Amino acid sequence: MPALLPEIDLDARDCQSCPIRHRAVCARCEADELEHLEQIKYYRTYEAGQPVVWAGDKLDFVASVVSGVATLSQTMEDGRTQMVGLLLPSDFLGRPGRSTASYDVTAVSNVTLCCFRRKPFEEMIRSTPHVAQRLLEMTLDELDAAREWMLVLGRKTAREKIASLLAIIARREALLNLDPGRSVTRMELPLTRESMADYLGLTIETVSRQISALRRDGVIVLEGKRTVQIPDFDRLLNETGDDMDGGVLI
Amino acid sequence: MPALLPEIDLDARDCQSCPIRHRAVCARCEADELEHLEQIKYYRTYEAGQPVVWAGDKLDFVASVVSGVATLSQTMEDGRTQMVGLLLPSDFLGRPGRSTASYDVTAVSNVTLCCFRRKPFEEMIRSTPHVAQRLLEMTLDELDAAREWMLVLGRKTAREKIASLLAIIARREALLNLDPGRSVTRMELPLTRESMADYLGLTIETVSRQISALRRDGVIVLEGKRTVQIPDFDRLLNETGDDMDGGVLI
DNA sequence: GGCATGCTTTGATCCAAATCAATGCTGTAG
DNA sequence: CTACAGCATTGATTTGGATCAAAGCATGCC
Numbered sequence: 266m267p268a269l270l271p272e273i274d275l276d277a278r279d280c281q282s283c284p285i286r287h288r289a290v291c292a293r294c295e296a297d298e299l300e301h302l303e304q305i306k307y308y309r310t311y312e313a314g315q316p317v318v319w320a321g322d323k324l325d326f327v328a329s330v331v332s333g334v335a336t337l338s339q340t341m342e343d344g345r346t347q348m349v350g351l352l353l354p355s356d357f358l359g360r361p362g363r364s365t366a367s368y369d370v371t372a373v374s375n376v377t378l379c380c381f382r383r384k385p386f387e388e389m390i391r392s393t394p395h396v397a398q399r400l401l402e403m404t405l406d407e408l409d410a411a412r413e414w415m416l417v418l419g420r421k422t423a424r425e426k427i428a429s430l431l432a433i434i435a436r437r438e439a440l441l442n443l444d445p446g447r448s449v450t451r452m453e454l455p456l457t458r459e460s461m462a463d464y465l466g467l468t469i470e471t472v473s474r475q476i477s478a479l480r481r482d483g484v485i486v487l488e489g490k491r492t493v494q495i496p497d498f499d500r501l502l503n504e505t506g507d508d509m510d511g512g513v514l515i
Numbered sequence: 516m517p518a519l520l521p522e523i524d525l526d527a528r529d530c531q532s533c534p535i536r537h538r539a540v541c542a543r544c545e546a547d548e549l550e551h552l553e554q555i556k557y558y559r560t561y562e563a564g565q566p567v568v569w570a571g572d573k574l575d576f577v578a579s580v581v582s583g584v585a586t587l588s589q590t591m592e593d594g595r596t597q598m599v600g601l602l603l604p605s606d607f608l609g610r611p612g613r614s615t616a617s618y619d620v621t622a623v624s625n626v627t628l629c630c631f632r633r634k635p636f637e638e639m640i641r642s643t644p645h646v647a648q649r650l651l652e653m654t655l656d657e658l659d660a661a662r663e664w665m666l667v668l669g670r671k672t673a674r675e676k677i678a679s680l681l682a683i684i685a686r687r688e689a690l691l692n693l694d695p696g697r698s699v700t701r702m703e704l705p706l707t708r709e710s711m712a713d714y715l716g717l718t719i720e721t722v723s724r725q726i727s728a729l730r731r732d733g734v735i736v737l738e739g740k741r742t743v744q745i746p747d748f749d750r751l752l753n754e755t756g757d758d759m760d761g762g763v764l765i
Numbered sequence: 766g767g768c769a770t771g772c773t774t775t776g777a778t779c780c781a782a783a784t785c786a787a788t789g790c791t792g793t794a795g
Numbered sequence: 796c797t798a799c800a801g802c803a804t805t806g807a808t809t810t811g812g813a814t815c816a817a818a819g820c821a822t823g824c825c
Contacts, residue, residue, distance in 0.1 A: 339665075339666045341756055342758060347666040361651075362655075391644070397647055397648065401650060401651045405654055411658060411661035415661065418669040419597040419668040420596070420597045422812095466669025469774095470773095470775085473774055474812090477775085490821095672781080672782095707802075708802075708804095718784080720783075720784080721781090740790090740791095
């Protein structure tokens with residue numbers, strides 16, 4: 266079945282009505298700066314499961330994720346792979362100053378990117394402080410997230426890893442939906458078991474077993490394989506091994 | 516014994532003769548910008564083993580490491596700790612826009628920092644594109660390093676982890692010494708076994724065993740506990756599990 | 766319907782690294 | 796000199812997660 270593609274109208278190129286206008290790399294731009302960005306931008310869409318780019322390939326744009334979920338991952342020669350980033354709406358893809366992709370990028374759901382041609386975008390970083398500042402801020406946030414993840418990968422048990430992943434997805438979901446609370450009670454997992462395993466440095470069997478265990482213990486309630494209910498968010502946080510009240514720096 | 520502290524003269528505050536002048540956050544500054552930086556900078560030194568700051572504490576400066584080695588680490592309530600960064604000379608410490616430390620920072624050797632008062636430095640980021648650009652570049656490099664490390668933590672065996680750590684230290688050492696080749700054959704480990712374990716997500720026993728194994732197999736030669744000779748750098752790279760010719764991006 | 770195909774779950778077994786436990790080495794203090 | 800403190804090494808045993816293996820369960824196709 267051909268995926269029912271973009272939910273947003275690709276011809277509605279008006280940044281003003283863009284769902285990520287105030288969180289993406291363009292967040293700080295003034296009207297005139299936005300106009301400049303509009304001139305170098307174009308949209309691309311990818312179907313769920315499709316590769317966006319492979320590590321080492323030429324990538325002559327940078328982009329904001331408008332909708333959908335993509336993953337960044339690294340693969341060793343023998344096939345072991347580790348996911349190193351999860352790109353949700355408003356996240357930035359690509360590295361200014363580098364013309365090839367550093368990681369494999371895969372669309373895990375249908376994805377819409379707002380792409381900027383690399384050269385003019387790099388020029389804009391030099392000329393438009395609002396873009397450079399926002400990009401620095403976003404990069405620092407990603408660095409914090411990567412370091413938080415290093416703790417997960419290096420020191421947490423399988424059960425804590427699963428709980429941490431669910432907590433992170435729930436938090437980001439809540440943020441996107443502009444939920445008032447810190448969490449949602451029901452969410453759709455954007456990842457397959459295999460992606461979860463690659464993110465957590467586990468095998469799919471272990472992921473499956475630990476999810477079953479959390480379900481048995483009443484920490485989560487499954488509705489089908491992809492939808493998760495979290496009856497008590499604090500209970501879940503407790504399972505992550507983190508301080509109850511912190512976890513995410515910010 | 517009171518440590519024989521700074522090797523550089525703290526009164527020689529001239530940026531022009533600074534050993535990290537062309538690699539630190541100030542690398543791109545023009546003479547006049549450097550003068551501005553000089554006005555907001557001061558030096559601090561820490562003895563080996565001393566904490567620089569604890570996570571959550573107030574930190575009203577950002578800084579460049581001038582000499583020595585410091586670590587960034589996170590600790591869980593039950594004591595499990597994970598190192599999330601290694602600060603070598605020219606590396607940047609602190610996050611503009613944040614007034615508290617996100618991680619525990621510890622001097623593992625005698626360390627000299629070139630500190631900038633936070634407020635004026637933040638102002639400079641806004642007013643001096645050369646500083647903001649360099650900081651963005653350095654942050655992107657750190658993000659790449661953190662992601663490379665995620666692969667190490669999530670997917671590599673203990674032996675591969677040790678080899679990866681040695682390779683990274685050797686590479687950075689070579690860079691600092693401006694060695695022509697890609698590697699040095701002899702180096703001083705800046706870390707104790709415990710720090711290595713915290714970096715690699717292992718126990719000290721496993722670190723010790725794997726180092727012994729690499730020695731037995733002739734991959735490394737130990738001179739005392741802290742000095743390592745690498746007779747064949749490609750052999751070591753082979754043990755990391757990475758592509759022989761890549762490993763580090765860029 | 767019947768039958769692949771692709772995910773997911775569950776069970777049995779194995780093994781790499783953790784844990785528990787000495788012992789060794791080096792430098793400092795008495 | 797001995798004693799002690801603080802790493803580091805090595806050995807014995809345990810264990811959490813990997814691996815190997817077999818179903819289970821949708822979904823789509825013939």
